[in-house]
Amino acid sequence: xxxxxxxxxxxxLRAARxxxxxxxxxxxxxxxxxxxxxxxxxxxxxxxxxxxLVEAVFADRRATVADLAERALAADxxxxxxxxxxxxxxxxxxxDLGYNDLAARTAPVDGDxxxxxxxxIVERAQRAGTLRGDVTLTDLAFVIWGVAATIAxxxxxxxxxxxxHLALMLDGLRAxxxxxxxxxxxxxxxxxxxxxxx
Amino acid sequence: xxxxxxxxxxxxLRAARxxxxxxxxxxxxxxxxxxxxxxxxxxxxxxxxxxxLVEAVFADRRATVADLAERALAADxxxxxxxxxxxxxxxxxxxDLGYNDLAARTAPVDGDxxxxxxxxIVERAQRAGTLRGDVTLTDLAFVIWGVAATIAxxxxxxxxxxxxHLALMLDGLRAxxxxxxxxxxxxxxxxxxxxxxx
DNA sequence: CCTCAACTTGAGACAGGCCTCAAGTTAGCT
DNA sequence: AGCTAACTTGAGGCCTGTCTCAAGTTGAGG
Numbered sequence: 474x475x476x477x478x479x480x481x482x483x484x485x486l487r488a489a490r491x492x493x494x495x496x497x498x499x500x501x502x503x504x505x506x507x508x509x510x511x512x513x514x515x516x517x518x519x520x521x522x523x524x525x526l527v528e529a530v531f532a533d534r535r536a537t538v539a540d541l542a543e544r545a546l547a548a549d550x551x552x553x554x555x556x557x558x559x560x561x562x563x564x565x566x567x568x569d570l571g572y573n574d575l576a577a578r579t580a581p582v583d584g585d586x587x588x589x590x591x592x593x594i595v596e597r598a599q600r601a602g603t604l605r606g607d608v609t610l611t612d613l614a615f616v617i618w619g620v621a622a623t624i625a626x627x628x629x630x631x632x633x634x635x636x637x638h639l640a641l642m643l644d645g646l647r648a649x650x651x652x653x654x655x656x657x658x659x660x661x662x663x664x665x666x667x668x669x670x671x
Numbered sequence: 672x673x674x675x676x677x678x679x680x681x682x683x684l685r686a687a688r689x690x691x692x693x694x695x696x697x698x699x700x701x702x703x704x705x706x707x708x709x710x711x712x713x714x715x716x717x718x719x720x721x722x723x724l725v726e727a728v729f730a731d732r733r734a735t736v737a738d739l740a741e742r743a744l745a746a747d748x749x750x751x752x753x754x755x756x757x758x759x760x761x762x763x764x765x766x767d768l769g770y771n772d773l774a775a776r777t778a779p780v781d782g783d784x785x786x787x788x789x790x791x792i793v794e795r796a797q798r799a800g801t802l803r804g805d806v807t808l809t810d811l812a813f814v815i816w817g818v819a820a821t822i823a824x825x826x827x828x829x830x831x832x833x834x835x836h837l838a839l840m841l842d843g844l845r846a847x848x849x850x851x852x853x854x855x856x857x858x859x860x861x862x863x864x865x866x867x868x869x
Numbered sequence: 870c871c872t873c874a875a876c877t878t879g880a881g882a883c884a885g886g887c888c889t890c891a892a893g894t895t896a897g898c899t
Numbered sequence: 900a901g902c903t904a905a906c907t908t909g910a911g912g913c914c915t916g917t918c919t920c921a922a923g924t925t926g927a928g929g
Contacts, residue, residue: 477905478907619818623817643843645842646843650847654838675877701916711879
């Protein structure tokens, strides 16, 4: 790849990172090109689809989440690990509207060491007796989707409100006050399909 | 209003009701007109803005929610009333994707006897000691927003999944296992502003 | 039956965003 | 310096959806 092409690629990534963070994943591509100081054609040369650009911008997040997961498993207290993991992911969402959008459409940590780590986080806390036994990995999607919605709604007007939302969900996830959950949990397939269509 | 105009108005409402329910609030207006068997111009004659049409289609819901609220207050058990109210609202959302969209952008019951009834539902359950004391009316928005997101995501693939989401939130709202909530609750103004911008 | 205000119509102007491609420019090798 | 493949450019075609308005149609009162 030629030197100027590399430079343009980086400019585009910088601009996209900023605009996605501020305005979400649906920012017009023209605008990203403009902010990058590059023509729309060049944007398409470097990133043939919007997804390719999104992927490149948020590639680092995968590793960050994997780190969070490993730290969760390293925590002394299983519940603290579990709660800390969810809090960490939600903090990433709150810090970046683009990632917030993405999290709502993508299972966090799905490549790599993937869901395996997350399953272990859940099961460890369940073995410790602090996470209710009737929840499944797929139920965590409710936390992500829900908090994502709250972040999107309150970001301008009441940043930090999402922490109350999360706190309520965490209290609901604790073994203590658990009433049996209705219906079967979503299968992995159902959760995946749900992510696919919105 | 002329007879044919009335008839067209009703056709439009019927078509809009159906399309909103199936596909959400963002259905193209052209399509509504087409399904109604009427030209786009007529649609604009009857409903000058999309909001006017939405308002007319979902006018009945306001009354339905007010009914739910009154039934909640009439319940023997304050918690059952509270939980039943939220469940009722979420059922309305699950039954109609358009109303689901609307609920995420509008405080349920805001005209009329408005939030007064809802405040009473909350405070009654708190006096009974079953609803945690540190939640506010504005915190219920998290339930609506969150469940709305889950409904939108799972509607095709796992209908009913939202009931698990709601159950988790209700368990989090119970006094039993409550850990203190972080930060101050949203003010009514903040919640209103949040609804306004998304 | 006549009349006219009320109503309907749909082509088309407009806006926003996506994506392409022929023409022009440039990095970097020889 | 000359050459070529790599790269950039942006006008313009496309699409989808909103909204308007001049022309035509029709209900209903006289």
